[in-house]
Structures are given as C-alpha cells and as structure tokens.
Amino acid sequence: MASFYVKGGVELKGEIVPQGAKNEALQIISAVLLTKDKVTITNIPDIVDVNLQIELMAEIGVKVERITRHTCTFQADNIDPDYLGSEAFRKKSARLRGSVMIAGPMLARFGKAYVPKPGGDKIGRRRLDTHIIGFQKLGARFNYEDTNSLMQLTASKLRGAYMLLDEPSVTGTANIVMAAVMAEGITTIYNAACEPYLQQLCNMLNRMGAKISGIGSNLLTIEGVQKLSGTDHAMLPDMIEVGSFIGLAAMTQSELTIKNVGLSCLGIIPEKFMQLGIQMEFKGDDIFIPAQEVYQIQTFLDGSILTVSDHPWPGLTPDLLSIILVTATQAIGSVLIHQKMFESRLFFVDKLVDMGAQIILCDPHRATVIGIGRKYALHGITMSSPDIRAGVALLIAALSADGYSTIQNIEQIDRGYQYIDTRLNNLGADIQRIA
Ligand SMILES: CC(=O)N[C@H]1[C@@H](OP(=O)(O)OP(=O)(O)OC[C@H]2O[C@@H](n3ccc(=O)[nH]c3=O)[C@H](O)[C@@H]2O)O[C@H](CO)[C@@H](O)[C@@H]1O
Numbered sequence: 073m074a075s076f077y078v079k080g081g082v083e084l085k086g087e088i089v090p091q092g093a094k095n096e097a098l099q100i101i102s103a104v105l106l107t108k109d110k111v112t113i114t115n116i117p118d119i120v121d122v123n124l125q126i127e128l129m130a131e132i133g134v135k136v137e138r139i140t141r142h143t144c145t146f147q148a149d150n151i152d153p154d155y156l157g158s159e160a161f162r163k164k165s166a167r168l169r170g171s172v173m174i175a176g177p178m179l180a181r182f183g184k185a186y187v188p189k190p191g192g193d194k195i196g197r198r199r200l201d202t203h204i205i206g207f208q209k210l211g212a213r214f215n216y217e218d219t220n221s222l223m224q225l226t227a228s229k230l231r232g233a234y235m236l237l238d239e240p241s242v243t244g245t246a247n248i249v250m251a252a253v254m255a256e257g258i259t260t261i262y263n264a265a266c267e268p269y270l271q272q273l274c275n276m277l278n279r280m281g282a283k284i285s286g287i288g289s290n291l292l293t294i295e296g297v298q299k300l301s302g303t304d305h306a307m308l309p310d311m312i313e314v315g316s317f318i319g320l321a322a323m324t325q326s327e328l329t330i331k332n333v334g335l336s337c338l339g340i341i342p343e344k345f346m347q348l349g350i351q352m353e354f355k356g357d358d359i360f361i362p363a364q365e366v367y368q369i370q371t372f373l374d375g376s377i378l379t380v381s382d383h384p385w386p387g388l389t390p391d392l393l394s395i396i397l398v399t400a401t402q403a404i405g406s407v408l409i410h411q412k413m414f415e416s417r418l419f420f421v422d423k424l425v426d427m428g429a430q431i432i433l434c435d436p437h438r439a440t441v442i443g444i445g446r447k448y449a450l451h452g453i454t455m456s457s458p459d460i461r462a463g464v465a466l467l468i469a470a471l472s473a474d475g476y477s478t479i480q481n482i483e484q485i486d487r488g489y490q491y492i493d494t495r496l497n498n499l500g501a502d503i504q505r506i507a
C-alpha cells in the first residue's frame with residue numbers, strides 16, 4: 073500500500089489543467105466494441121481505472137494502439153465473446169465499475185454477454201437491476217450463475233422497446249443505449265440519465281451511424297441501425313477534478329486558475345461552491361479563484377441552514393459531496409451535507425474530526441459541518457483513503473492543515489486522479505509519494 077506524506081499549510085499558486093473525464097472514458101472505451109472499424113480516442117486520463125478498462129479491451133481481442141498516454145486507437149475486428157466468461161475477466165472486472173459497461177455493446181454485437189460483479193468504490197449498495205431489466209426489455213434472457221457470481225445474458229435478436237427506468241442510473245443508461253443502437257426497431261428510454269458524459273456517448277454513437285434523439289434529456293429515442301462504423305472522439309475535462317481543484321484553492325487560501333474547464337458542461341457545480349462563499353471569476357473557459365482568507369457559507373433565503381445534496385443530473389453529482397464537505401470545514405457558517413444516493417460515503421468524516429474539524433455525522437447519509445473560519449486550523453494526522461473522492465478530500469484537508477499528514481491507501485486516489493502529487497507539487501505543494 074503506497075502513501076502520501078503531505079506537508080500542510082503551504083500556499084499554492086498557478087495554473088492547472090483538468091484531466092480527461094474518468095467516467096466518460098469508461099463509457100467511451102466500452103463503445104469501441106460496437107464496430108469492426110478503428111476508433112481513435114483522445115484526452116484519455118492516465119489513471120488506474122481507465123488503464124484497466126483499456127487492458128480489458130485488449131484481453132477481449134480489441135487491437136489497441138497506445139499512441140501516447142492520452143491517445144489510443146481501438147479496433148474490435150476480432151473479438152472473443154467467450155473471454156467474458158473467463159476467470160481472468162472476472163478478476164480484472166472486479167477492480168473497477170466501468171467493466172459493467174462492456175455488457176451492452178457485447179450483447180448488441182454478439183448476442184451474448186457475461187456481467188461479472190464489477191468493482192469500483194465501496195460506498196454502499198450499487199445494484200445492477202436497471203441494467204439487467206433494460207436488457208431484458210430488449211429481449212435478452214438472463215441467467216445468474218451463483219457459483220461464480222456471473223450474470224449471463226443471451227439474445228438471438230434484440231428488439232426495440234419502451235422502458236421507464238426504475239432510476240436514472242448513469243452506467244445503466246449507457247449500457248442500455250449501447251445495447252439498443254443496433255436492435256431492430258425503436259427503443260424509448262424514459263427516466264434516462266442525461267449527464268454530459270452520456271451526451272458525449274450518444275453523440276459519439278451518432279457519429280458512428282446510430283440514430284439517437286433526445287440527447288441531453290431524460291427521454292431518449294433510438295432507432296436501431298444495422299451497423300456502426302469508426303470515429304474519433306475527445307473526452308471532456310473531468311468535472312469532478314474541476315470541483316476538487318476549486319475546493320483545494322479555497323481550503324489552502326491559494327490563487328489558482330483552472331484552465332479549459334468545459335464551463336458549459338459543469339452545470340450547477342460552480343454555483344454550489346459559490347454557495348460556500350468561494351469567489352471565482354470565469355475567464356473564457358477558465359475559472360480563476362483568488363486567494364481568499366475567509367469564505368462564508370450562504371443561508372437559504374429564509375435564513376435557514378444551507379443544505380447541499382446530490383441529485384441525478386442536472387442536479388449535483390454525488391461524487392463532489394466529499395469535496396464540498398471538506399471545503400466547508402474552513403468556511404464560516406454551517407451546512408448540512410446530504411448524500412442521498414450512497415449510504416457509506418460519509419464515513420470518512422471521522423478522520424476530519426480527528427484533524428479538528430467540527431462535523432456531526434447525523435446518520436449514514438447526512439453530516440452537519442460547522443465552519444468556524446480559520447479559528448482553529450486542522451492538524452495533520454495519519455489516515456487511510458477509503459475511496460477516490462474521500463481520498464482527495466483528505467488530501468485537500470492535509471494540504472490545508474498545520475503540520476504533516478500521512479495518507480495511506482492512495483491506490484484509491486490513483487484510480488481517478490492523474491499524477492495528482494506531481495501536478496499539485498508543480499503548484500507549490502509538498503507531497504511525497506512513499507511506495
Ligand atoms: C463509472 C461511473 O460512471 N460511476 C459513476 C456512476 O456510477 P453508477 O452508474 O454505478 O451509479 P448509478 O447511477 O447506477 O447509481 C448510483 C447510486 O445511486 C442510487 N440512485 C441513483 C439514481 C437515483 O435517482 N437515485 C438513487 O438512489 C443507485 O441506487 C445507486 O446506489 O454514477 C454515480 C452517480 O452519479 C457516480 O457516483 C459514479 O461515479
């Protein structure tokens with residue numbers, strides 16, 4: 073297990089460019105399985121989860137050419153569908169969530185798919201019902217092999233259907249869309265997830281020859297086509313990284329410019345940080361955050377305590393709540409953080425409490441942060457990173473704290489943040505990676 077040894081209380085300064093989006097990359101790389109033609113993908117983040125997804129592609133038989141760490145070509149012209157039933161596929165799939173999105177394209181193209189239990193953050197129950205019910209609505213048969221926890225799907229032909237999703241699952245919608253693009257007839261998906269990464273996926277599929285309309289809404293209509301061809305695709309900037317850097321700037325009282333943020337695709341994210349009192353200026357596609365000694369959490373119009381909660385897009389992504397929570401610890405004022413989607417994502421607050429933060433964990437879904445400005449600084453401790461976002465929240469806390477901190481299990485952070493120590497050290501941080 074590797075660690076970060078972090079010197080706190082250092083002011084950062086400069087410009088930082090967000091990586092390509094992790095959660096978009098996992099969808100887009102899965103979609104290369106839908107065509108025999110070459111697909112070129114750029115702005116790929118060089119992070120553990122995405123690299124594992126690329127390795128999975130190669131193992132299934134996709135010809136992968138890694139032109140640079142951020143540009144890759146894929147050609148799925150000689151695929152082994154049975155590889156998905158293998159022990160090797162099962163093991164690697166269990167290391168990331170994105171592996172679940174291999175099923176939709178495999179079902180579309182080869183009429184069979186195995187869905188092993190995917191990995192990803194251990195942040196509560198993460199059911200796959202939406203995926204499986206969607207595939208069944210398209211005509212797939214489902215079988216669960218208890219002995220190796222493998223879900224098996226087969227279909228001699230997929231047929232378009234109307235479906236009202238139980239919940240707007242992000243990976244579920246991506247999976248069903250990819251299964252439906254070559255189904256016979258029309259598929260209508262209501263209550264679809266519609267975040268920018270899904271829009272990117274649908275636009276990419278349309279460039280490959282799919283006929284998807286309603287992109288950006290929660291009602292997608294897909295007219296099945298016979299085949300798809302190759303395309304080029306560039307990933308958006310990672311909106312969770314953008315949010316993380318806003319929180320980092322505020323917590324460390326640093327002046328930072330976040331370059332090329334893809335402002336039009338950030339939705340409500342900047343506004344949520346502004347509600348914490350963080351100032352920012354939008355300069356073209358950059359966000360400039362001035363060094364701010366104090367920031368004051370707003371109240372609602374009636375004077376009541378602010379609540380920040382997650383919601384499917386265009387609401388606030390749950391992936392930023394840990395960052396917003398840590399950022400609030402150094403603000404003036406109080407905020408209730410309500411993590412509605414995941415039940416085990418707030419448990420990392422005990423580490424912040426150990427560092428001196430004033431937080432009441434009300435229940436597994438809610439925490440009240442009492443920001444007392446910088447009256448008492450956080451102090452460095454040794455802690456372990458439970459998941460990607462909590463890991464970065466702890467890193468931000470450590471960077472703003474008095475003294476030194478050790479963050480263990482940084483493999484979690486590496487799953488989602490590219491060269492984070494090097495990039496932050498370039499801004500003046502003092503983070504040592506200890507293997
Ligand atoms: C690889 C990837 O893209 N991962 C993201 C994806 O995961 P993923 O696609 O796995 O997440 P889902 O959208 O399926 O759902 C997340 C959780 O929220 C619950 N839920 C979902 C929708 C809803 O309206 N109500 C509700 O309670 C689900 O039951 C589940 O427990 O989307 C999540 C929600 O944005 C993000 O945290 C993950 O980073």
Ligand SMILES: C=C(OP(=O)(O)O)C(=O)O
Binds near residue numbers: 169191
């Ligand atoms: C929860 C996340 O990732 P995953 O779905 O890959 O576990 C995340 O990116 O915050």
